[in-house]
Amino acid sequence: MAIRLVGYSFSGPVLRVIICLKELGLPYELEPPASYQSLKDEDYIANKHPFGKMPVLFDGDFRITESRPICRYLVSKYQGKHNDTILIPNDVHKAGLVDQFISYELSYYDPPLSKLLYQEKIAKRFLNKDPDPEVIKQAREELAKVLDVYEKLLEGKEYLNGEYSLADIAPCPSTYYVYGTVTHSDLWDNRPNVKNWWNRLCNRDAIKKSLEEAKSFLENYENV
Amino acid sequence: MTNRLIGYSASYPTLRVIICLKELGLPYELEPPASYQSLKNEDFIANKHPFGKMPVLFDGDFRITESRAICRYLASKYQGKHNDTILIPNDVHKAGLVDQFISYELSYYDPPLSKLVYQEKFAKKFFNKDPDPEVIKQAHEELAKVLDVYEKLLEGKEYLNGEYSLADLVLCPGTNYVYGAGHSDLWDNRPNVKNWWSRLCNRDANKKSFEEIKSFWENN
Numbered sequence: 001m002a003i004r005l006v007g008y009s010f011s012g013p014v015l016r017v018i019i020c021l022k023e024l025g026l027p028y029e030l031e032p033p034a035s036y037q038s039l040k041d042e043d044y045i046a047n048k049h050p051f052g053k054m055p056v057l058f059d060g061d062f063r064i065t066e067s068r069p070i071c072r073y074l075v076s077k078y079q080g081k082h083n084d085t086i087l088i089p090n091d092v093h094k095a096g097l098v099d100q101f102i103s104y105e106l107s108y109y110d111p112p113l114s115k116l117l118y119q120e121k122i123a124k125r126f127l128n129k130d131p132d133p134e135v136i137k138q139a140r141e142e143l144a145k146v147l148d149v150y151e152k153l154l155e156g157k158e159y160l161n162g163e164y165s166l167a168d169i170a171p172c173p174s175t176y177y178v179y180g181t182v183t184h185s186d187l188w189d190n191r192p193n194v195k196n197w198w199n200r201l202c203n204r205d206a207i208k209k210s211l212e213e214a215k216s217f218l219e220n221y222e223n224v
Numbered sequence: 225m226t227n228r229l230i231g232y233s234a235s236y237p238t239l240r241v242i243i244c245l246k247e248l249g250l251p252y253e254l255e256p257p258a259s260y261q262s263l264k265n266e267d268f269i270a271n272k273h274p275f276g277k278m279p280v281l282f283d284g285d286f287r288i289t290e291s292r293a294i295c296r297y298l299a300s301k302y303q304g305k306h307n308d309t310i311l312i313p314n315d316v317h318k319a320g321l322v323d324q325f326i327s328y329e330l331s332y333y334d335p336p337l338s339k340l341v342y343q344e345k346f347a348k349k350f351f352n353k354d355p356d357p358e359v360i361k362q363a364h365e366e367l368a369k370v371l372d373v374y375e376k377l378l379e380g381k382e383y384l385n386g387e388y389s390l391a392d393l394v395l396c397p398g399t400n401y402v403y404g405a406g407h408s409d410l411w412d413n414r415p416n417v418k419n420w421w422s423r424l425c426n427r428d429a430n431k432k433s434f435e436e437i438k439s440f441w442e443n444n
Contacts, residue, residue: 050328050373050376050377051328051331051332051373062317062320064320064321064324065324065327066323066324066327066328066331068323068327069320069323069324069326069327070320070324072320072323073316073317073319073320073323076316076319076320077316092297092300092301093286093297095297095300096286096288096293096294096296096297096300096301097288099290099293099296099297100288100289100290100293102293103289103290103292103293104274104275104290106330107275107290108275146275149274149275152274153274
């Protein structure tokens, strides 16, 4: 039975799960919701996500929500079954550090990045609000400080935990969008370790394919 | 070699780890930092937490940061070794759901809760700022909506995932603060939530941990 993934492929959290599914060699069916508003319908809240969010994953009858837990579940269950890709190491200490880096992404990297994402990609296009230059300036400064830390964390390493892991997948979607606005790509490009890390990530098959999928979905959504 | 935990027991992410250590029957040494400012020192950032935060755990030479990641590590390594307490089930589906509920705490429960913790417990005492009634009102309303969802999630269950797990543990420290700071109605007005919170308060590890910090607040 195929895995069903409810969500829009261009939504950051959904894209995180798509990258993970591709990395693990898992087939899946994507089910875009009718609309963002439909996520607040009684039926959606009762049967998909109690807080009205995406993504939602169905593995047979088993339902799980929240992108990072979904990824961890998929890894725990399927890692090594279809290919050799290791996203969470078996060693308890290495796994602990991968978890720590996922927490860094969530706690420190994502907040300013999400603000930039909202201002540059979402506000005008989906909500008809002008971007706020003050918020953008502040978010940029905050993200610059975070990336200074990442520059040190990546010293002498190709990936956050040495070898590629779930910790590197987590920041990909939002980074892709904000980097792609061009006005902010300097944040990554001006830091050699960070720049090389980002280039490495962009060259991974699963990530390349996932980002292409999101890009074409977004372009078609635009034309609707 | 004992676990070393860097942090203030009154800081609720640190308390999360303390409760976890107690639940697993693990001895530990608490090392409070010199001050909040010392977390931004070069030495702390280089050798403890690159973002200048607490808690930090040293298990021998192994260093790990971020409270929920620390708890998962401790459960993975030590669960079942000193007692029977299971914080993360072995079954991959049950473990996935525990992880999901931890994410609900992080994404939806903690944001309004942490605002209330700051306003009610820390603003005046540690930062000499008056609590902001507008922020408190908004956070209270937001948390009320979240707890309406938790009321449904707990229907027919004693704990979030049926049996007690890390999913319940993670929200204990912050809840203890806000419950005791004039917002107890949020939990008490919802029968499932109220019973669940009572059950949690009756767990030894929670009882001992809450007592420990009570004396901290009384003496400072």
